[in-house]
Amino acid sequence: MASKATRAVGVDIGGTGIKGALVDLERGALLSDRVKVATPAGAEPVDVLVAVRTVLETLGVSEAEVPLGVAFPAIVKHGRTLSAANVSDAWIGFEAERFFEDGLGREIHFANDADVAGVAELRYGAAADQDGLVILTTLGTGIGTAMLHNGTLIPNSELGHLQRAGHKKDAEAWAAYSAMERDELDWAEWSRRLQWYYSHLEFLLSPDLFIVGGGVSKHAQEFLPLLDLQTPIVPAVHRNNAGIIGAAALAVS
Ligand code: BGC
16 A cells, blocks of 8 residues: 555553544544553553553554554653653653564654644644744643644643742642642632743743643633633643644654
8 A cells, every 4th residue: 555544543641641542644533432541650661561552452453554653741852751750760861662662563653742732733723824833731740842833843842841930849740730639729729820830931932822732621611711811822622632643643744
């Protein structure tokens, strides 16, 4: 078959869950149910590999004929993971892409989770046709960011780790969705933290659009209207599936 694949599998590894699905690359839509398993405690490489294998087996796509993209919650450069905010430190400086390829017995495409969510929104969602600077943020266990300028991804932006003046903890420890759960905040209390975060990003980078992804984006109407920003801010069209769709899309680009 000479034509470019129109389907691929995307697996999105997060600090809390590992999700995967078969994706229609023409529409940017899921073709299968979404399979989710919990991220193993400690998120050690071998345990994460086993969990990814489980996701692929459950999807019935363990064979190599369907391209596979894998997204990971760390800096990813030349196939290596260079940070580990919500996973084991064993990933720092680790040949992760090769490790998954060896362990799964097939080729994969490998990238940062927020970056692939940005690619999904660029191709099939809220960032399509948007000029200037778009900043996608994923609010989950951590805060992931993707910077898109005139349709080009600037990878590994890591703006979830901005430091707050006078505080030991960084932005994601203060304002991620996990912080809302941990500190038992209501929407109004959490949105005051988000207000600080997005205002700070706005001041530093003067974006043209913010996109909010992550699982909590399905409740966007509870907190986005509480924010007072110069920059338009919208939920990700693909909500929490943006990572799966973007990982799949990158597998074929
Ligand atoms: C990591 C990022 C990741 C984000 C969302 C952060 O802690 O440093 O690489 O994109 O969490 O998972």
